[in-house]
Amino acid sequence: xxxxxxxxxxxxxxxxxxxxxxxxxxxxxxxxxxxxxxxxxxxxxxxxxxxxxxxxxxxxxxxxxxxxxxxxxxxxxxxxxxxxxxxx
Amino acid sequence: xxxxxxxxxxxxxxxxxxxxxxxxxxxxxxxxxxxxxxxxxxxxxxxxxxxxxxxxxxxxxxxxxxxxxxxxxxxxxxxxxxxxxxxxxxxxxxxxxxxxxxxxxxxxxxxxxxxxxxxxxxxxxxxxxxxxxxxxxxxxxxxxxxxxxxxxxxxxxxxxxxxxxxxxxxxxxxxxxxxxxxxxxxxxxxxxxxxxxxxxxxxxxxxxxxxxxxxxxxxxxxxxxxxxxxxxxxxxxxxxxxxxxxxxxxxxxxxxxxxxxxxxxxxxxxxxxxxxxxxxxxxxxxxxxxxxxxxxxxxxxxxxxxxxxxxxxxxxxxxxxxxxxxxxxxxxxxxxxxxxxxxxxxxxxxxxxxxxxxxxxxxxxxxxxxxxxxxxxxxxxxxxxxxxxxxxxxxxxxxxxxxxxxxxxxxxxxxxxxxxxxxxxxxxxxxxxxxxxxxxxxxxxxxxxxxxxxxxxxxxxxxxxxxxxxxxxxxxxxxxxxxxxxxxxxxxxxxxxxxxxxxxxxxxxxxxxxxxxxxxxxxxxxxxxxxxxxxxxxxxxxxxxxxxxxxxxxxxxxxxxxxxxxxxxxxxxxxxxxxxxxxxxxxxxxx
Numbered sequence: 001x002x003x004x005x006x007x008x009x010x011x012x013x014x015x016x017x018x019x020x021x022x023x024x025x026x027x028x029x030x031x032x033x034x035x036x037x038x039x040x041x042x043x044x045x046x047x048x049x050x051x052x053x054x055x056x057x058x059x060x061x062x063x064x065x066x067x068x069x070x071x072x073x074x075x076x077x078x079x080x081x082x083x084x085x086x087x088x
Numbered sequence: 089x090x091x092x093x094x095x096x097x098x099x100x101x102x103x104x105x106x107x108x109x110x111x112x113x114x115x116x117x118x119x120x121x122x123x124x125x126x127x128x129x130x131x132x133x134x135x136x137x138x139x140x141x142x143x144x145x146x147x148x149x150x151x152x153x154x155x156x157x158x159x160x161x162x163x164x165x166x167x168x169x170x171x172x173x174x175x176x177x178x179x180x181x182x183x184x185x186x187x188x189x190x191x192x193x194x195x196x197x198x199x200x201x202x203x204x205x206x207x208x209x210x211x212x213x214x215x216x217x218x219x220x221x222x223x224x225x226x227x228x229x230x231x232x233x234x235x236x237x238x239x240x241x242x243x244x245x246x247x248x249x250x251x252x253x254x255x256x257x258x259x260x261x262x263x264x265x266x267x268x269x270x271x272x273x274x275x276x277x278x279x280x281x282x283x284x285x286x287x288x289x290x291x292x293x294x295x296x297x298x299x300x301x302x303x304x305x306x307x308x309x310x311x312x313x314x315x316x317x318x319x320x321x322x323x324x325x326x327x328x329x330x331x332x333x334x335x336x337x338x339x340x341x342x343x344x345x346x347x348x349x350x351x352x353x354x355x356x357x358x359x360x361x362x363x364x365x366x367x368x369x370x371x372x373x374x375x376x377x378x379x380x381x382x383x384x385x386x387x388x389x390x391x392x393x394x395x396x397x398x399x400x401x402x403x404x405x406x407x408x409x410x411x412x413x414x415x416x417x418x419x420x421x422x423x424x425x426x427x428x429x430x431x432x433x434x435x436x437x438x439x440x441x442x443x444x445x446x447x448x449x450x451x452x453x454x455x456x457x458x459x460x461x462x463x464x465x466x467x468x469x470x471x472x473x474x475x476x477x478x479x480x481x482x483x484x485x486x487x488x489x490x491x492x493x494x495x496x497x498x499x500x501x502x503x504x505x506x507x508x509x510x511x512x513x514x515x516x517x518x519x520x521x522x523x524x525x526x527x528x529x530x531x532x533x534x535x536x537x538x539x540x541x542x543x544x545x546x547x548x549x550x551x552x553x554x555x556x557x558x559x560x561x562x563x564x565x566x567x568x569x570x571x572x573x574x575x576x577x578x579x580x581x582x583x584x585x586x587x588x589x590x591x592x593x594x595x596x597x598x599x600x601x602x603x604x605x606x607x608x609x610x611x612x613x614x615x616x617x618x619x620x621x622x623x624x625x626x627x628x629x630x631x632x633x634x635x636x637x638x639x640x641x642x643x644x645x646x647x648x649x650x651x652x653x654x655x656x657x658x659x660x661x662x663x664x665x666x667x668x669x670x671x672x673x674x675x676x677x678x679x
Contacts, residue, residue, distance in 0.1 A: 024173070037332060049309070050312070051314075052326075055159055058159060058165070059154075060295060062165075063373075077366055
């Protein structure tokens with residue numbers, strides 16, 4: 001077990017990670033449960049290929065958003081690892 | 089050359105490839121057997137995870153599920169991909185940092201309790217065994233249809249192949265075989281989809297074709313499909329027809345179930361570094377998305393193809409329906425398997441395919457002289473029949489057979505590894521004989537794997553009659569029992585052993601209880617307490633969606649019990665601190 005665990009840097013790193021996760025999960029929920037299911041009735045006016053934007057989010061958009069989110073998270077965390085000096 | 093010979097050649101070649109990899113990637117140590125020596129590059133691990141994850145259900149069934157329901161089954165698309173976001177952010181990097189071999193091992197160490205570890209082993213084995221039955225039956229069906237052997241022989245051949253590379257190579261052999269299996273399955277899935285998309289929309293990318301114009305009618309494809317199905321009394325394809333709450337909970341169950349399935353989690357133990365675990369989750373989703381973005385297009389297009397094949401002319405006109413004697417060859421092939429059935433209810437020698445449960449349309453149908461829906465299509469045949477429906481060359485059909493087998497075998501192997509490592513590492517090494525040597529443990533792992541394959545094969549040969557429901561149960565269990573304790577083990581220092589054990593047991597019991605209430609005790613027909621209908625479900629929540637509720641109970645109980653009992657010892661709090669930061673992961677490799 002390394003020493004910097006309990007240090008201020010370690011705490012700040014974890015706090016930054018939690019904030020990043022929270023933001024990413026908000027987008028995650030909005031794109032799937034939000035746009036794909038719950039808000040679909042509000043999106044009926046926006047047409048995409050013979051149907052509406054909600055349908056597109058449910059069958060494709062959400063998956064593309066998930067992909068973007070994971071790579072964004074991995075990239076941001078790599079930067080945070082270096083910034084707080086906790087990289088491998 | 090006839091089709092069966094061609095199928096034999098293509099499937100045989102793919103098997104030879106798997107054998108070759110097995111011999112090349114033998115495991116020499118427990119580290120290689122359990123975690124492929126932690127030397128798998130993130131992109132390859134992503135590919136292997138894709139094959140590990142995409143089972144017979146994804147390859148064979150999913151497009152059919154979407155095709156015959158439409159929008160309402162988007163839950164599978166969002167649920168089976170959204171879990172990777174949770175995995176990448178909430179579990180994979182920290183569990184990789186922890187640096188051990190199995191999921192119960194983390195739970196046992198983090199909650200400093202052999203009881204917690206054994207409860208986790210039970211949850212893991214129940215979830216994985218139920219899941220593996222579906223894979224084995226998928227292997228049997230694919231063999232029976234394409235290689236014209238009986239289901240038993242097919243299953244035994246499949247089991248032998250898995251035995252060879254899984255027992256010999258462990259995680260190392262499985263990983264590199266899964267990479268090859270991914271390539272086979274994605275090629276097999278994509279090629280027919282491209283041809284069908286080209287034929288219907290002129291767009292070579294199926295996922296774009298789905299939202300393009302239907303060339304024959306000049307309408308958008310989905311608008312055309314909506315019209316075709318509603319004209320025959322079916323519910324509209326793009327419309328929302330189910331309970332919204334249930335749809336949300338089901339999607340969530342699939343998401344957290346995905347993140348909690350041990351055979352997926354252990355794939356992230358094989359990469360060299362914590363950062364690689366994050367990237368690898370992204371790559372896994374890239375490879376999964378290639379199939380998942382294509383699946384809804386395959387579903388919609390195949391549905392349109394089938395409707396147009398049967399309803400050749402105007403609805404209600406005597407000549408408007410396909411004459412049975414003129415049915416295409418694929419129709420005849422699938423009739424032989426019993427998965428496609430025609431019954432000429434009105435005796436006119438033509439096929440009427442419509443929704444006879446729609447009262448409004450039934451009246452019209454009576455005027456036409458129709459006497460009930462005459463065609464019964466098993467939705468599982470859709471992907472397998474696709475190349476025949478689109479009249480593609482024989483080698484494409486053979487490739488689809490090899491792809492279906494690759495999907496089922498790769499998932500089966502991953503599940504069997506999760507089961508056997510839980511037995512050899514979490515039960516034998518940790519509980520029964522802690523002094524077992526490295527060589528002895530490796531032998532135990534191989535024997536456990538052999539045992540798991542025998543049990544899985546036996547269950548595949550004698551499916552308990554509930555194979556279809558078991559996958560939903562596996563997800564519910566993973567969601568309700570495993571995911572919450574893993575997450576709390578990382579994100580809370582306060583949750584302790586009694587909390588975790590009570591949480592897991594509550595999640596497990598309440599979910600199994602809810603499922604059994606509607607599907608019967610141990611799925612035995614007739615022993616259900618309430619009918620399995622939306623009206624009888626609590627707040628309209630289906631048994632398959634209940635994993636989310638089980639997970640909420642797990643979280644709540646674990647938190648409340650922990651708060652009432654002593655906080656975890658200092659060294660456990662230090663352990664939690666250490667899994668949260670990447671530094672020092674290398675040290676754990678050679679423990």
